[in-house]
Amino acid sequence: MTPPKPAIVLVEPQLGDNIGMVARAMANFGLSDLRLVTPRDGWPNERARATASKADHVIDAARVYDDLASAIADLNFVLATTARQRDGHKEVLGPVEACQRIGTLGEGGSRSGILFGRERWGLENEEIGQADAIVTFPVDPAFASLNIAQAVLLMAYELSRGRSAQTNFSAPEREPAQKQVLNAMFDWLEPALDQRGYFRTEQKKPKMMENLRAVLTRPGFSADEIAVLRGVFTALDRFRPRKTQSEGDDR
Amino acid sequence: MTPPKPAIVLVEPQLGDNIGMVARAMANFGLSDLRLVTPRDGWPNERARATASKADHVIDAARVYDDLASAIADLNFVLATTARQRDGHKEVLGPVEACQRIGTLGEGGSRSGILFGRERWGLENEEIGQADAIVTFPVDPAFASLNIAQAVLLMAYELSRGRSAQTNFSAPEREPAQKQVLNAMFDWLEPALDQRGYFRTEQKKPKMMENLRAVLTRPGFSADEIAVLRGVFTALDRFRPRKTQSEGDDR
Numbered sequence: 030m031t032p033p034k035p036a037i038v039l040v041e042p043q044l045g046d047n048i049g050m051v052a053r054a055m056a057n058f059g060l061s062d063l064r065l066v067t068p069r070d071g072w073p074n075e076r077a078r079a080t081a082s083k084a085d086h087v088i089d090a091a092r093v094y095d096d097l098a099s100a101i102a103d104l105n106f107v108l109a110t111t112a113r114q115r116d117g118h119k120e121v122l123g124p125v126e127a128c129q130r131i132g133t134l135g136e137g138g139s140r141s142g143i144l145f146g147r148e149r150w151g152l153e154n155e156e157i158g159q160a161d162a163i164v165t166f167p168v169d170p171a172f173a174s175l176n177i178a179q180a181v182l183l184m185a186y187e188l189s190r191g192r193s194a195q196t197n198f199s200a201p202e203r204e205p206a207q208k209q210v211l212n213a214m215f216d217w218l219e220p221a222l223d224q225r226g227y228f229r230t231e232q233k234k235p236k237m238m239e240n241l242r243a244v245l246t247r248p249g250f251s252a253d254e255i256a257v258l259r260g261v262f263t264a265l266d267r268f269r270p271r272k273t274q275s276e277g278d279d280r
Numbered sequence: 281m282t283p284p285k286p287a288i289v290l291v292e293p294q295l296g297d298n299i300g301m302v303a304r305a306m307a308n309f310g311l312s313d314l315r316l317v318t319p320r321d322g323w324p325n326e327r328a329r330a331t332a333s334k335a336d337h338v339i340d341a342a343r344v345y346d347d348l349a350s351a352i353a354d355l356n357f358v359l360a361t362t363a364r365q366r367d368g369h370k371e372v373l374g375p376v377e378a379c380q381r382i383g384t385l386g387e388g389g390s391r392s393g394i395l396f397g398r399e400r401w402g403l404e405n406e407e408i409g410q411a412d413a414i415v416t417f418p419v420d421p422a423f424a425s426l427n428i429a430q431a432v433l434l435m436a437y438e439l440s441r442g443r444s445a446q447t448n449f450s451a452p453e454r455e456p457a458q459k460q461v462l463n464a465m466f467d468w469l470e471p472a473l474d475q476r477g478y479f480r481t482e483q484k485k486p487k488m489m490e491n492l493r494a495v496l497t498r499p500g501f502s503a504d505e506i507a508v509l510r511g512v513f514t515a516l517d518r519f520r521p522r523k524t525q526s527e528g529d530d531r
Binding site: 240247260 | 424437472492495498499505512513515517
């Protein structure tokens with residue numbers, strides 16, 4: 030059983046556009062429980078649907094409440110987001126710790142919710158008082174200006190980041206070539222360069238060859254990549270330029 | 281000394297509003313190097329300033345470039361953001377690993393940048409080809425719909441999260457070359473190969489060049505390593521084999 034995902038609770042949101050952007054942010058990271066406390070422009074709201082992109086399922090399932098207490102009645106753990114720290118007795122968490130707390134509680138079956146305030150002035154003290162803890166974002170204090178959709182996006186991302194901490198992104202399928210493939214390239218390259226006086230003197234040759242080996246070994250080229258490289262070397266080596274170099278330079 | 285923070289590179293952004301929202305997202309997490317490759321509606325853009333909230337310093341400092349190569353010329357490590365995984369030789373990272381990589385390289389003094397594509401269709405394959413690796417966000421596959429400002433916000437957050445998480449990665453001794461060094465090699469290689477019929481047909485050329493770019497970009501070669509490679513290419517290219525010199529090559 031997967032732990033329940035937190036509810037996103039918007040307290041008196043003012044603009045339908047922002048509600049839509051919140052739904053879109055949620056949908057990107059797999060959240061779907063959207064709760065609205067007395068949205069200013071009523072509900073349903075066409076602007077919200079328009080800006081939600083394709084997050085219709087979030088918009089359709091959104092529930093409207095007359096007050097905050099009813100909106101969070103079934104939740105076990107509630108966080109209030111604020112732009113700045115407030116004084117008071119509330120514990121203040123960063124998004125990382127907040128999402129860890131939600132995850133841990135969720136494993137025990139607890140339901141969580143995150144409150145976001147009005148666009149203009151955020152949450153009232155009385156509303157913050159209904160939460161268990163405060164979350165603030167680690168924004169540059171000289172420029173703190175996240176709108177609610179951005180704040181929801183960051184929390185949704187951090188929640189998903191915590192859940193998927195184990196997911197390993199597709200490692201590239203690139204497997205370094207067997208050493209014999211790499212060495213065959215060097216075996217070809219050395220006499221080709223030698224014939225052209227690349228090594229200047231016999232004394233310099235071991236060191237230069239060592240350098241060249243280091244450069245072409247370090248990347249851990251795959252067999253496919255080495256094939257591409259050999260194609261380039263061969264082309265430069267075998268064929269004479271169709272035009273002379275000086276004529277060619279003008280393209 | 282704090283490591284340099286990455287540049288945010290928007291490739292042909294279409295809407296000024298989105299550029300403004302990107303600037304705002306950056307400012308929240310202390311990023312300030314915004315680069316625009318041929319923004320559709322020109323620059324400066326009043327819509328961008330209006331939606332940037334108070335992030336005027338980011339908007340004012342934004343630089344405009346005629347092409348992607350110039351925009352990333354001074355960077356050592358470049359990531360391309362894409363909505364979906366692509367096939368090919370590029371390594372695919374999640375935001376966590378991507379930001380760790382940027383942090384580690386930054387401690388060695390390397391400069392990084394992150395590419396974000398057009399609102400409509402993202403980045404072209406050729407553009408992705410100029411990056412060292414791909415970043416994709418761990419969004420719900422059933423609903424993947426992040427706009428560029430949201431994608432920038434998440435990367436900026438993750439970067440800041442990583443910086444504050446007391447990274448103890450050791451800096452690699454090898455610093456990837458600036459992109460202009462790598463690109464100069466391709467600029468030399470392409471006509472040299474072309475003159476020899478390496479590409480066979482004009483139709484095959486873009487794909488073959490893209491492959492070659494992928495193979496030689498993936499290792500993150502340092503400037504020293506690229507110098508060694510160019511020495512090899514030049515030797516194969518310029519000098520005739522000593523053996524055949526007497527054989528009446530008509531060059």
